[in-house]
Amino acid sequence: MAKTANKQNVVDDDTPMMQQYQGIKKEYPDAILFFRMGDFYEMFNEDAKEASKILDIALTSRNKNKPNAIPMCGIPHHSSTLYINRLVKGGKTIAICEQVEDPKQAKGLVRREVVRVITPGTVLDDTLLDPKSHHFLVSLYFSKDHTGLAALDMSTGLFKVTELPSQAPDLLRDELSKLDPKEVLIPESAMNGNGAQPASLEDTGYFMQSLEDWTFHHTQAHRILTEQFKTKTLEGFGCEDRHAAVCAAGALIQYLKDTQKSALQHITTLSTFSTQDCMLLDRSTVNSLELVQSSDGQRKHSLLGLLDATCTPLGARRVREWILKPLIRLEPIQQRLDLVGHYKEHLLERNDIREQLKHIFDLERLLGKISMATCGPRDLIALKSSLQVLPSIQEMIARCPLPAMQRIRESWDNLESIHQLIDERIEDDPPLNIKDGNLIKPGCDEELDRLKAIMKDSNQAIANLEAREKERTGIPQLKVGYNKIYGYYIEVTKKNLDRIPDDFIRKQSLVNTERFISPELKQYETEITGAEEKVQAIELKLFQQIRQDIAAEGMRIQVMAERIGELDTLIGFAQIAHQHNYCRPEMNDADTLRLQNGRHPLVERIDPNQPFIPNDTLLDCDGNQVAIITGPNMAGKSTYLRQVALSVLMAQVGCFIPAEEATIGLVDRIFSRVGAQDHLQKGQSTFMVEMIETANILNNATRQSLIILDEIGRGTSTFDGISIAWAIVEFLQGPERIGAKTLFATHYHELTELETLFPSVKNYNVQIKEWNDEIIFLRKIIPGGADKSYGIHVARLAGLPDPVLRRANEVLFNLENSEYDEVGTPKLAQPHAPAAGPQQLGLFGETPPPLLQKLRQLEIDDLTPRQALEKLYELRDLLKNG
Template sequence: ILDDSLLDPKQNSFLVSLYSNAKGWGFAALDITTGLFKVTEFYGDDRESLLQDEIEKFDPKEIILSESLETDCNKPTCLNDREDRIQSCENWTFSFKDSYRILIEHFKTSSLEGFGCEDMKLAISSAGALIQYLHKTQKTALKHISRINVFNVKNYMLMDQATVRNLELVKSSEGKRRNSLLDLLDLSQTAMGARCIREWILKPNIDIHLIRERLEQVDFFKSDLLLRQAIRDQLKSVHDMERLLGRISLSFCNARDIIALKISVSVLPNLLKLLNQSNNFSLNIFKLEWDSLESLHELIEKKIVDDPPLSLKDGSFIKTGCNPELDQLKTIARDGKNWIAQLETKEKERTGISILKIGFNRIYGYYIEITKKNLDRVPVDYIRKQSLVNAERFISPELKEFEERITGAQEKAIELEHEIFQQTREEVASHGLKIQKMALVIANLDSIISLAEVAHNYNYSKPEISEGTDLTIKNGRHPLIERIIPENQFITNDTHLNNADDQIIIITGPNMAGKSTYLRQVSLITLMAQIGSFIPADSAQISIVDRIFSRVGAQDHLHKDMSTFMVEMTETANILNNATEKSLIILDEIGRGTSTFDGISIAWSIVEYLHGNKGGGPKTLFATHYHELTDLASVLKGVQNCKVQVKEWNDEIIFLRKIISGGADKSYGIEVARLAGLPEKVLLRAREVLLNLEKRKFDDVGAKKIARSKEEVLKSQLEQGELFSKTVHPAIEELETIEPDNLSPRQAMETLYHLKNLI
């Protein structure tokens, strides 16, 4: 698809080809609209999960598989949801030998060593099959596909699809771009910049030098408002140079596409002048790569009119002075109007018919029209051409000669214009490499200035990128949520994690208090820092994170026969099997999809596993309602407890949203249920059950007394007031409920120890 109206200008449109053997996967992705061509390979036990993550990020519009793989049981499960996008090709299409030959013929090289993929047999098989498929379907040269970009997923921060979804990186929880991180950070002026920012978000960098370079650039443009605005104003005139080149190279363009490219190129000298106003060293990367493409601008300026028609069919898009023969033909066609007017005057005088007129239509050509009442005056040399109700149309020898001459000139002029246009199109396409190079420079510049604009608009600060292991954030804010609440109303929070004394933080507190927001906030701030963005915090010291893992929120995969709990366990297993010491993990309410004791047991063992026998495991934030987990801080070095601060006031709870040291002693679940509007009868019964559970009341057969003495407990609740009313000491209250005659010796001993703990 090359039609702009069917493409998302802010997202690449990839075609993906996959090939595998027993050891790994070859992956090739190509956006024919821009010429972007990427390849990689996946090996190891996690190869399919890595493949799945990349397919999610590339979001291909079409996927090419070999016939055997398309029907093979080894087909990746991640393709099950994309069956309608799969195209199967003959197995020989993926032959390494043929693929290698096709690629070196396409790039006109003797080997693929210059692209860095000479020994990547699986990737070469995928890439060659892809080029062959495009030759078959497009039936045209693919000159704008000028190079292969080899990438390694482990050179970027890795994020699985659950993390991309949970952090709302490119789509919100509603599945829309609005209110996502991409929506926040993308203030780009060009389509190329928008696609660049999207890629940065999905592939944050782990190269500390590149991150620091971007941060310096953002810092410079953030501090220079006038220069930033001047560059943004110029960028508004830059069209999508990559996709314009794609249409031009594939002969899918019209004259307006070439003019749009000329307008874009005309901005380049002005942008360079603006950049040269500063000697800041961080801008050198743009200046050194700069090419103002003057010769391309001169070529288009000379040949194509500034405001060409949309269609090429009727001509009038080549400039006067471009071709002498064309100019002569146009003169004949233009002067023909004057000649017709003179002939009409002459024939009126010759025939004496004052209402004689000469006209033209596409079917009959030129004609002389005479009303029927004047037919007796028609000269003998007129030849009847068409009869109308009230008139007759004729042609004269002189008009016929003119028609042949003028029609020939017009047809030849249009034909010659098409020839000149095709020649011009090929000349423009020959600048493809330079256009692509400058499109990339513009995309990066636009992205950096977009991040600077965001930093200025929301008062973000520059993070310090550290080579150590600390992750320290001072007064951090959630970048998405702070946008949708009143200004300065967001409650800030600090964070400190490392691989030693603060490796795992257990966070307790009631629902709606802000635990999940805090978890996402820390992850988003870390990710933003590693794409080179300023962050919503007073300050931060961020060590490089190689992966972010997120298990937040509940989601059923019923169409995959997976319950909420199964999804939770599957995603948690992926985390435990792939996390490293440099990873950041956020876990929210692990174990809640099963029984309480099962959930506590699983959550407890997960924390122990992440901690490791000797510590030094991944930095982890673990939010839970299982208060028992707070005991881990006393037995595992590096595990700390934090809670969300809550205030009890006038029989209500107030969420203060502040993360402080220590463990919570209440969950306030019933109060949250009251805020949600549950019926009072349900709340009263819930308090009764909770009271029995907390007091460990037993009946005469030793079972917990949840369903017994309902009226007695309800009466007690009503007499004592609401949950936050003043009560007697818990030990006294407990003693009043004990019935010694109904306790077995073992129950009596347990009750005694329980009372001792209450004092």
């Protein structure tokens, strides 16, 4: 960790214990130090003040009522996990300082050391980990040309790196948003003078940790990585020549070695990925399509919530990863679709495998706890019970004849040796805590079996002693008991104290009883206590050996976790396809996107009793490249746009889609500009955000992209908005421009004229039915453009008062008829009842203004449409100049 100036307001204390504390605290100035003292963790000075507020515990002081009083607070050691979790959630770092020698054997001050540093990105406690999401720690290194990115989930051992262009900060922010890191490491030199974050990370809200620059040095980073993986080069991981990525990855491993103080045995491999290997999705698209969480922040109502029908955490995490990184190569997509199709049709096979998968715990996180020495006996039993079902699943997948299943079958490993190791040595129902005993099965260690026999016989010996003492004293209520504080004792009620023999020695007085010890009981206690301590030590040693043996097989466990997660995900897709009547899309490398009776996968589930109106889609890069969709608000334009984008994304994830038939040409990116938002803290209005996101689309889309745009230009004046929207469509259409398949929803009916200008543009509208001044939304997309927006009708549905609606109709009539009075002033302020029949209204009086006379000189009858448009722009300039 970065060593910065100690921020503690230290008060001197001459005691050896406080001197020891101050020495350790200097090594971890930015962490809250949990200083072990007996059964408590104590905190002092500023640590105590800060922790007491967060944990809501009493703040006391050492040397109370003296000039050198030191603020302090403490928590019980046995319940520390609860308090640590609350501090980590508050973004704090905790250094755990333990007593590393037995106080009974210590000569003087007990030796203490920091055994682990817990940060937001390095937690292993199950209560702080979402089983359905990775918990990433990310490291970034900034060079002139590249940004190196390394991401590690310490709870699972997943470790991957990439490099991004330094000139593309938005690409870095997009990648980070998908990883959702809990902590980000950067070099100290990347921070600007006042300690602020790099510009590419501003306002991201991530927990930032700066490290000394030497940690990121390439030589140091390369060495630490090759030592970790026991190799001479990184070529086998695909990153030997990726300088920035190696710097980021090496710094991350060094940080873990510094903070975790243990071997990182489960970090056995490193994968190199490229953002070009999958479909790129920017943050705007991820959010507007509600891929991993809905607009209200819930996972349940997102695409992830719909497609996650997995039975294991291993599968759930892969669903999220696949949704955020759809494939762009045809072969792996077809392989996934093959398996989904097989298990969709074979109901019994699907159900049998799913039943077995339900017995599998989180193998990746179990391995993480085992490797980091934070596991308990019941974690090993969870691992054993998970491995127990692997042979059955192996038999079931053997029935699938598809070549796509061959890769899974060939790398399948039932891990019999690990199952056998746990089964033979760990008790089937072990205690929660290692020190509670009854952990190791008989036959594993001769000395352990001998000592346990002594303990078992001693129980009978104690019972026999109690019977003899009852007979000797004539006290039938006499009993022999035990507690952890006082050990064994003989308990006698006070009314029988006159009967106790002379060799009874008083040990403890209670309200109604007295407790004693006898020489014979003392001898038994010495023998039993000694045996218990030896049993505990031997069991702990054997357990640690078993743990290390399992950790050494970590690579095998990780491979099987990956196979199980993949199988679980694909069978979950098959379950969804069967339940919701999805079809297999025909995938190819062509430009055509054709959906027959497509549906929105999320909207159709909102009310199963309300039938969803399906719609067809036809887009290509020629005569159907841009579809302009008009129609009233609430008619379903945005839903239609999203359902098309979601269907394409689902297909390239390898999932069946909500349609009757589908032919989908691969797309390299999906761009979505749907919905309104602002970034007030950045000084960006809704319109500015809209333009920034639109600019990103126009600057990065290719002919192979899919673009959905909704109401572009609505955040400014009508003329400006129409002009921008018109120019965007021109920029998108045609082989000499971007040429991407585009759905463009708008209220600007003027844009429908583009169909007459460009053969690649087609008009569609959302069909409605007018009835007695009311409208009925039919939700059907049909060819042709709409002639009005029906905004006042929608306002009526929203409950606007009748006077407002009547006045709006009057103003709308005047606007649509361009009414002006005799001096050229609009009549918007004048009440007007619509005429019974059609009227021909003049724009000006009998004597036209000079401007109109000049306009009439513009000859446009024989001009082409584009020339006429240029004349209209000229007209606009004349109007601006008065």
